[in-house]
Amino acid sequence: MTDRDRRHPDSAEKTIQDIRRVTRRKFSTAPSMASKIDVKMKTIISASRRTDIPHYFVGWFRNRRKVGYVEFRNTFGGKGAVSLSGEDVAGYLFWTKYAKPFHTELASMRKEGIPCAFQYTITGLGTSTIEPHIPRTDAAVKDFLKVRESLPASSAIQWRYDPLVLSNDMDEAFHLERFAAIAKALEGATDVVNTSFTEPYVRSIRRMKDQGDIVYRSIDPSRHKKAAKSNPDLPQVAKIRANALLMELSACAESYGIELRICSNPEFDMPKSQCASAEIFSAYGGDVVEDLRPGPSRQGCQCLRTADIGMDNTCISGCKYCYVVTSQKTALRNFNNHDPEAVMLR
Numbered sequence: 001m002t003d004r005d006r007r008h009p010d011s012a013e014k015t016i017q018d019i020r021r022v023t024r025r026k027f028s029t030a031p032s033m034a035s036k037i038d039v040k041m042k043t044i045i046s047a048s049r050r051t052d053i054p055h056y057f058v059g060w061f062r063n064r065r066k067v068g069y070v071e072f073r074n075t076f077g078g079k080g081a082v083s084l085s086g087e088d089v090a091g092y093l094f095w096t097k098y099a100k101p102f103h104t105e106l107a108s109m110r111k112e113g114i115p116c117a118f119q120y121t122i123t124g125l126g127t128s129t130i131e132p133h134i135p136r137t138d139a140a141v142k143d144f145l146k147v148r149e150s151l152p153a154s155s156a157i158q159w160r161y162d163p164l165v166l167s168n169d170m171d172e173a174f175h176l177e178r179f180a181a182i183a184k185a186l187e188g189a190t191d192v193v194n195t196s197f198t199e200p201y202v203r204s205i206r207r208m209k210d211q212g213d214i215v216y217r218s219i220d221p222s223r224h225k226k227a228a229k230s231n232p233d234l235p236q237v238a239k240i241r242a243n244a245l246l247m248e249l250s251a252c253a254e255s256y257g258i259e260l261r262i263c264s265n266p267e268f269d270m271p272k273s274q275c276a277s278a279e280i281f282s283a284y285g286g287d288v289v290e291d292l293r294p295g296p297s298r299q300g301c302q303c304l305r306t307a308d309i310g311m312d313n314t315c316i317s318g319c320k321y322c323y324v325v326t327s328q329k330t331a332l333r334n335f336n337n338h339d340p341e342a343v344m345l346r
Contacts, residue, residue, distance in 0.1 A: 016069050019083045042090035044276055048310025050324045054094050054102035059340040062105055070309045071344040082307040090289050091115030091281050097134050100143050106150050115284040119275050120144050121160040124178035132318045141185045148189045153283035158192040163321055165198050166215040172245050180252050187256040194273040196263040197237055200227045201323040208320045246270055266300035276303035311345040
């Protein structure tokens with residue numbers, strides 16, 4: 001709780017009420033009826049596609065839950081806010097590559113009966129030059145299994161082998177070996193693995209230049225205009241090659257009771273991911289996320305609408321393919337200046 005919130009608790013409550021009215025209009029299945037919607041209509045809180053809150057910002061997250069609301073800026077600079085009051089939150093969807101610092105908070109939330117679900121990324125590239133500050137695979141797997149113990153079912157945690165980074169060194173054999181080892185270790189702990197090919201965002205391409213001959217998802221000139229213009233010779237994965245690899249990964253996953261899905265790559269004929277979904281919250285009851293509108297974050301995305309409370313340029317994991325970090329220097333500066341008592345991450 002910030003000093004201002006401590007001095008003026010009534011002001012914090014008024015802020016929550018104001019945010020609640022805006023949220024009801026924004027997330028309603030029938031926005032024109034917002035004024036008549038019961039205040040019990042709830043929101044999924046995404047924490048976060050833009051940064052790793054369970055890994056790096058547990059104290060801040062805990063403080064914002066106590067206060068009851070959070071503010072944020074999206075990647076385009078627009079400001080937003082959302083209530084974290086229990087009566088306004090349907091559940092929390094956490095995105096992480098390592099959640100060990102979050103275990104105590106997660107246990108507390110589960111004791112409160114708060115629905116929690118996870119998109120947990122393990123690519124097998126931890127400590128490599130591509131994911132320099134991500135723990136090794138064995139540590140990540142151990143942590144994944146620990147998180148699963150806190151959840152009511154394997155449906156509440158999905159594995160992400162994402163992105164699928166292809167190069168001469170990281171070819172099909174490389175990925176099949178690593179994928180199989182992780183799938184075997186996670187057998188019974190999850191039902192779904194989501195994947196996609198490295199997206200040709202300008203920021204990602206620039207950050208990956210020192211990683212050799214990375215092969216990207218095929219450029220769509222309508223979506224990747226800047227990348228198409230500035231990188232006309234960018235290596236792109238052939239659809240035949242991509243499909244062959246996906247089929248092998250799918251067969252491997254299936255042998256361990258896991259379904260491979262493709263995330264926001266609609267050009268491939270594979271089961272489609274829905275990362276924020278009724279399915280991932282299904283263990284908490286069928287009405288947890290009822291009446292929420294679709295809220296795709298990009299082309300091909302199948303997700304329900306969420307309120308993402310993270311911010312760009314705050315994650316210090318150093319993943320070279322990341323498109324929400326301008327540079328490691330910028331992320332480190334923001335991380336070092338981070339105030340866990342602030343209303344937003346930076």
